[in-house]
Amino acid sequence: MIVMTTSGAVRGRSCTGGGAVFLGVPYAAAPTGRDRFTAPRPHAGWTGVRDATVPGPTAPQLARDLFGGLDMAPYFGPGWCRGADHLTVDVWAPARGHRPAPVMVFVHGGGFVSGSTRAPLYDGGAFARDGVVLVTVNYRLGIPGFLSLPDAPDNRGLLDVLAALRWTAANAANFGGDPGAVTLFGQSAGATIVGGVLSDPRSAGLVRRAVMQSGSGTFTAAQAAIVTAAAGRALGVPATAAALADVPDERLVAAVPRLAGLDLRTPAGHDPLGGITPFGLVLPEPPAVTVAAGAARDVDLLIGANADEGALYLAPLGLLPGTTGADLRATAARFHDRPDDVVRAYRTARPGATAADLRTAILGDGLFGAATRRMAAAHAGRDQGKGATFGYRFGWRSDALDGQLGASHVMELPFVFDVAGLAALHGSGALLGTTAAPADLARRTHAAWVRFAATGDPGWPAQGPGRRGVQQIGATWRFVDDPDPLEVAAWS
Helix, strand or coil: CCEEHHHHHHCCECCCCCCCEEEEEECCCCCCHHHHHCCCCCCCCCCCEEEEECCCCCCCCCCCEEECCCCCHHEEEEEEEEEEECCEEEECCHHHHHCCCEEEEEEECCCCCCCCCCHHHHHCCHHHHHHEEEEEEEEHHHHHHCCCCHHHCCHHHHHHHHHHHHHHHHHHHHHHHHEEEEEEEEECCCHHHHHHHCCCCHHHCCCCEEEEEEECCCHHHHHHHHHHHHHHHHCCCCHHHHHCCCCCCCHHHHHHHCCCCCCCCCCCCCCCCCCCCCCEEEEECCHHHHCCCCCCCCCCEEEEEEHHHHHHHHHHHHCCCCHHHHHHHHHHHHCCHHHHHHHHHHHCCCCCCCCCCHHHHHHHHHCCCCCCCHHHHHHCCCCCCCCEEEEEECCCCCCCCCCCCCCCCCCCHHHHHHCCCCHHCCCCCCCCCCCCEEEHHHHHCCCCCCCHHHHHCCCCCEECCCCCCCCEEECCCCCCCCCCCCCCHHHC
């Protein structure tokens, strides 16, 4: 199948379930040399028909597969697949009978330093099968994508996503999609980028709906400056785009592990990412503040998190058995000035919970849950605009790692993409463990995302001022009016 894009013709191949897939289609020029630190530029295009039947290159990054005792290769993908033209999208197009189709644009996670469209979890065949044009985006990572520099625009990875949205607006119809019905969705770092896009006035008209799966907070300029200084020391050059222009990608990638463990606490606040990554968005105000003031007022939002988010950062490393009171306090102190108050609030709200369960809950809320609640409340509490707000909580628990992984961070992705049957996801050290999920969980979860993209309604009541209800997604589904008895004033 051949499709004409604004840069030239591309040839795709048939995909399982009907439709076609087009891999490694450029949406911006290759970022090389000094241009690694500039805003994305238009692609010069090509003559003839470009082969889009094989995967393209990925952004420079370290390979990541095993995380302690857990195989995370299906999530992170193959790592760095070299090639300059890595600002690309993969497009999964439905059969012609589904036109015009809703369009969904996915932004992958990976802590702003890893991941790509080539990860097995992001196979878009189920979306094409169900009448959706799915666009998955590669964007700049690590130092080129997110290091704050005095002579370069901040958040270059986010600027890449904005460029991919503009490309989608110009090309969606050629793949059978409706450019007026674009849903931007992302997970983890990708969800944080979605929040940044919603708060950016340059996204006006590009996004009709959005989904944020386990997003987190953003860095202040002071916190970003700490990372910038450390990167300069690690590389032995001034931390400027001009000085970094001649530093090869290999050295930039190799420097990333040397930025781990930075103390990003400042008088203005704690590290919103709890030390799990040195990179993130640098914004004047958190997206929740901008959205509460009216940004994205007409964008429908589906937003949520998983029941055991924090387990991903504890269970694979063997950190849950033997959890002590001191561990609880140390976990809370990563996010708050009153850690004893936080621990006390969780103990009160969850009587009978083990120390390991409380540690998981505190870490998960600190990283993702609190930011999710703030964004949902900001969007639902506006007194203007037409955009509706829908909340969810994913609660199906994997038995991986002797049952410790539970409904961890990342767990919803195989169900959203309807790829829970992938062999690589099953086993005692694999994401979905050894016990099969309910037969219809992936179908039903995926269908809710597709329904939201097509209609703006995932199938449960919307939130609003004073209404915090969420859909519990798991072995059973139920809508809960007040999902969490823990009103964590401690997180405010």
